[in-house]
Amino acid sequence: MTAADPPIPPAVILADAQMGENIGAVARAMANFGLTDLRLARPRDGWPNARAYAVCSGATWILDAARVFDRVEDALSGLTRVYATAARDHAMAKPVLTPEAAMARIVEDGRAGATAGIVFGSERAGLTNDDVSLLDGIVTIPGDPRFMSMNLAQSSVVIFYEWRRLAVAAPSETLDLGKTGLADKAELLGFFEHLERELDDAGFLFPPAKRDSMIRAIRAPLHRAQLSEQDVRTFRGIVTALTKRPHAARKQQAELIAALKAAGKGDG
């Protein structure tokens, strides 16, 4: 494992999962965020389940590799730290963590070469108190306390998203400029000076005492726009078109008149 590899992802344990659709949705969410190890404890409708395959959106390799266990405790073998997601109060003295706090520890374990686990209870009853007693803590997704109604598919997406957010660094902002790159400072400055020359000619940068602050006010948003080389060409073209408009219009007018005359001659 190199430094660039993501840490070992957690295993996902579904306890008493009832609907095949939910198992398929969890597999799809696992695949989206790079998790692979699915363990089913007492799946209600047996295994394999055609409904799970029907809704997994092609994440079949997760379902193919899923292992089935009779008891939740058997499904936890080989795992170090194990958290369960639950909204219900189990009245047990277990730490309750945000997804962020729990996944931060699971990522830490994964970087150290250990496999952690995340247990999801059944859709209807959640986890039993016996199941909860096996665990290191409860993960609860913070939401509006007046309305928390998340199904297995939704809560698994949030948890796996949070794992990947912490596990794999992603650039927070990128700008895809297509074929052309960001304009270099010389191109940008050339454009600014072109624009300001024309604004001086037009008497816009007036009075002189305010000229510098007006120029800063014009340059600041154009800097923020992160103009590409192509953008700079486009904007220089716009400045040229606007300043040359009287000449160009006169030239076009002259051409049209000439064309009209020629047409008149041809007709006459």
Next chain:
Amino acid sequence: MTAADPPIPPAVILADAQMGENIGAVARAMANFGLTDLRLARPRDGWPNARAYAVCSGATWILDAARVFDRVEDALSGLTRVYATAARDHAMAKPVLTPEAAMARIVEDGRAGATAGIVFGSERAGLTNDDVSLLDGIVTIPGDPRFMSMNLAQSSVVIFYEWRRLAVAAPSETLDLGKTGLADKAELLGFFEHLERELDDAGFLFPPAKRDSMIRAIRAPLHRAQLSEQDVRTFRGIVTALTKRPHAARKQQAELIAALKAAGKGDG
């Protein structure tokens, strides 16, 4: 608005939403995370939509208040910053942000009293290039590049979760000890000293040169366990039971023998 209030949540704009089920799922996710302003641009099957109500899990107030618009640009009125979620490459020079980076700015706007917006495209075609040109950036959920297949319901949950994570501070870890509180240091120390006295008697803390480091090694995990008052009582009971075992067992044995004798007499 006090400092404790959450910032103004973003408006949610669904462009060309096709299935009522998806509109209902988005409403449910909005309610989970405290968003309220739903705007529908060109909903394919008209509005209101019975399927949306059927799957919203009771978040009907969001659907009741939803507004319908003919064009995406009309639905953006009153909004300052607007991002769209998309996985597809629109080949337009728009900043591409993580959910975290985009929601951080939307939270900032909301704290300043401004309403931002999040646009979701249609399930099949995503957003048109005209729609994208109206926006401040694209939000892309980072995932496994080999398999990114998220539907509207899933991606909206992630985006709204991320908004609330940044908007509303939640304690990263809490411990619900039920009726009894965390043991205070005196109770904890009383238990440690009780245990260590018995271990001294049992010859466990030996040799004396290692006694201090052994005690530290015993106390450390018990500290980490964050014992409640009830836990301390339970553990003191365990120490007492284990150390008094020979006496208790002898006492029970004597009682049993006496009972047996008494029974023998009654029978004889």
